[in-house]
Amino acid sequence: MLTDLLYENASARADEVAIVYRDERVTHADLLERTERLAAGLAAQGVGRGDAVALLLPNDPSFVASYFAISGLGAVVVPVNPAFKQDELDFYFRQCEVRAVISDERTAGVCERIVSGWERPAQVITTSSAHGQALTLDALMEAEPQKLEPRSPDEPLVYQFSSGSTGRPKRVARTHAQCTGEASYYATMGLGPEDKIFCAIPLFHTYGMGCCMFAAAGTGATLVVLEDPNPFLLRRQRAIELLEQEQATIFPGVPFNFRLMAEAPASADLSSIRLAFSAGTALPRPFFDAFLDKFGVPVRQLYGCTEAGTLTANMDADPVASFESVGRPVDGVEVRIEDDDGEPVPTGSIGEVAVRSPGLTDGYVDMPELNSQVFREGFFITGDLGQIDAEGRLTITGRKKLLIEVGGYKVDPIEVEDVVGAHPKVGEAVVVGVPGKVAGEEVVKAVVVPSDAVDERELITFCQERLANFKVPQVVEFREEIPKSPLGKILRKYLI
Numbered sequence: 001m002l003t004d005l006l007y008e009n010a011s012a013r014a015d016e017v018a019i020v021y022r023d024e025r026v027t028h029a030d031l032l033e034r035t036e037r038l039a040a041g042l043a044a045q046g047v048g049r050g051d052a053v054a055l056l057l058p059n060d061p062s063f064v065a066s067y068f069a070i071s072g073l074g075a076v077v078v079p080v081n082p083a084f085k086q087d088e089l090d091f092y093f094r095q096c097e098v099r100a101v102i103s104d105e106r107t108a109g110v111c112e113r114i115v116s117g118w119e120r121p122a123q124v125i126t127t128s129s130a131h132g133q134a135l136t137l138d139a140l141m142e143a144e145p146q147k148l149e150p151r152s153p154d155e156p157l158v159y160q161f162s163s164g165s166t167g168r169p170k171r172v173a174r175t176h177a178q179c180t181g182e183a184s185y186y187a188t189m190g191l192g193p194e195d196k197i198f199c200a201i202p203l204f205h206t207y208g209m210g211c212c213m214f215a216a217a218g219t220g221a222t223l224v225v226l227e228d229p230n231p232f233l234l235r236r237q238r239a240i241e242l243l244e245q246e247q248a249t250i251f252p253g254v255p256f257n258f259r260l261m262a263e264a265p266a267s268a269d270l271s272s273i274r275l276a277f278s279a280g281t282a283l284p285r286p287f288f289d290a291f292l293d294k295f296g297v298p299v300r301q302l303y304g305c306t307e308a309g310t311l312t313a314n315m316d317a318d319p320v321a322s323f324e325s326v327g328r329p330v331d332g333v334e335v336r337i338e339d340d341d342g343e344p345v346p347t348g349s350i351g352e353v354a355v356r357s358p359g360l361t362d363g364y365v366d367m368p369e370l371n372s373q374v375f376r377e378g379f380f381i382t383g384d385l386g387q388i389d390a391e392g393r394l395t396i397t398g399r400k401k402l403l404i405e406v407g408g409y410k411v412d413p414i415e416v417e418d419v420v421g422a423h424p425k426v427g428e429a430v431v432v433g434v435p436g437k438v439a440g441e442e443v444v445k446a447v448v449v450p451s452d453a454v455d456e457r458e459l460i461t462f463c464q465e466r467l468a469n470f471k472v473p474q475v476v477e478f479r480e481e482i483p484k485s486p487l488g489k490i491l492r493k494y495l496i
Contacts, residue, residue: 001151001176003072005183005217006032013193013220019061020196020224020246026061028220031068033145034061038069041140042100045123049074051099052159054092054122056082056107059203059225062127062137064213066102067203071176072148075099077158079204082107083230083468087419090114095171096159098122102137153177159365160206162306169412171365172306181332181358182210182309183218188331189313190275191250193220198248198273200226200239200257201408207279210309210359211252211302224248236260240268247272251297254280254408255287255440258299262290270295277302277313281405282396284440288323301326303396307380308360311335312394325393333357334379337388342376350397353386354379402492404433405442409470413444416473419466420446423459427451430482432495434475446473447495449481 006028009018014029026034047053053070055077057063070077078096080089082104093101093114100123101111108126115122125135151157157176161169191197197216201208216223224246229235240261243251251273258278276291279302292298300314303326312335314327329335336344337351345351356379363371374381385398404411413431420429428449433442448459456476463472483491 001153002157002180002183002214002217003035003068003148004150005180006035006068009217009220016193016220017222018216019064020222021061022227024061031061031065034065034141035068035072036145036148037141037143038065038137039072039148040143040146042069042075043073043146044143045100045125045135045140047073047075047100049155051075052078052096054078054080054096054098054101054103054111055204056080056089056101056103056111057127058082058104058228059199059208060227061225063203064223066137067213068217071151071157071179074149074151074155076156076173079158079160079209081202081204081468083470085466085468086110086114087466088468091169092161093122095161100125102126104128151176153180158209160306162364169415170367170370172361173365174309174359174361178359178361179214179309183214185310185330185332185359186211186215186218189315191215191219191221195219195221195250196224196246196248196272197221197250197252198224198226198239198243198246200229200232200235200251200253202229206306206309207252207254207304210304211277211279214309215250221250232257233260236264237266240264240266240270243270243273244268249274251276252302253278253299255283256407258283258291259287259438262287262294267294270297273297276300279304280408280410282440283323285323286439292320298323303327303394305355305380305382307382308333308355308357310359311355311357314393316393322393325389325395327394328392329355329394335388335394336379337386338381342381347390348387350385350387352400353382353384353394353396355382356380404431404444406433406444406470407441411444411471416444416446416463416467416471419463420448420459420473423454423462425450425452425454426459428482430490430492430495431473432492434496443474444471445475445477445495447477447479447482449479 009028010032017025018028018031019026102125104127111124156173157179160172162172199212276299278299298319300319303312304310312327316322334356363375383400386396416431430447434445436443483494
């Protein structure tokens with residue numbers, strides 16, 4: 001299973017570097033020992049099989065060791081965006097019934113406020129005792145290391161949340177077998193122990209978790225972690241310098257990363273990069289051209305989802321000619337294009353993308369009706385539109401689902417509508433994505449029918465107190481009514 005990969009790496013390359021972080025070099029043997037110590041410390045606190053443990057840490061070695069320690073005990077990792085506000089964290093914690101929370105000093109206080117009123121309060125474990133917390137990661141890692149027992153393939157390993165093809169966030173459970181199945185993909189994509197994977201995307205996200213952490217564990221590659229990557233505009237020069245300094249070979253990113261690096265005033269020799277991948281949203285051709293012109297590195301597109309992790313990757317010999325494609329399915333993954341009746345469409349025709357994968361979840365937790373609609377015959381119906389050419393390459397052409405792409409993050413408009421609509425002076429609200437100032441990027445727009453006098457600033461402040469910053473509407477438009485069809489369906493196309 002997943003933790004078995006740590007033992008294999010520690011046995012085969014004990015003294016080779018597993019993680020580069022600031023001035024720290026963590027070897028495979030070191031990573032395994034940290035994981036075993038932390039697991040023993042968590043077990044002493046009563047954490048065990050089936051317990052959900054929330055992980056609110058930045059990208060660093062503690063995140064990686066905590067992730068493997070939790071999963072190695074048979075507990076369930078709940079990786080959460082540290083930028084979430086109290087209401088968002090409270091939702092995630094309650095949905096997963098977390099037993100413990102591991103956080104840094106920036107989020108410890110709000111985590112303690114959330115769990116303090118629970119009938120059975122969760123433990124809050126911090127990276128330091130800056131705020132007087134008695135239970136810290138350092139204290140737990142004083143435990144004697146104990147070998148982790150093999151886990152059942154069918155045990156849940158991680159809970160994440162996805163907007164899927166419709167509606168509000170849904171809990172996705174992926175098992176040890178499914179996560180290990182994804183980790184096995186990356187060797188078939190040509191990654192190996194000689195590679196250095198540059199990590200500038202969040203490890204709490206499926207993309208970073210898979211293409212960075214799982215990929216490194218599954219191949220023995222070194223994970224080079226960019227410290228404090230946000231805001232990336234202020235960190236892009238550090239990213240360029242670190243890529244050159246560490247001679248990184250694999251660079252998973254989002255279009256936002258590649259655009260800002262191409263626009264940076266200084267350049268560098270990034271010829272060590274042999275595979276640069278972009279995912280999360282479509283990569284605009286101007287971003288591709290600018291990065292290629294500046295650094296001589298073509299950016300290939302990759303496709304995946306929270307429900308399954310990585311699914312396809314453009315590994316073509318000529319990535320310039322095949323720029324628009326997200327590539328062929330990786331080893332073990334099946335992709336088909338369906339019409340509205342669920343029937344396959346002819347080659348080259350556009351339809352809805354359906355996928356089957358060893359890494360695919362069995363379904364959303366406690367949502368049997370929805371699962372019957374979007375999980376059929378072992379396939380997940382993604383809500384994305386695409387076509388497959390005669391050579392088997394997939395191109396994403398659009399989407400059926402409502403998600404808004406903001407700086408590499410996916411924003412569920414229904415979730416934002418719930419918050420805007422909760423304001424006492426809002427009668428009705430609809431949230432849509434509208435084009436931003438930069439081609440290929442969107443911003444969140446709220447269209448509001450007020451029930452009382454209210455201004456844009458008041459609504460934005462209300463949202464800022466309840467939503468992560470990337471979800472907060474940047475534009476508010478007031479209307480007397482929301483356009484709807486004769487059947488009452490909201491006509492979103494007239495709100496963009």
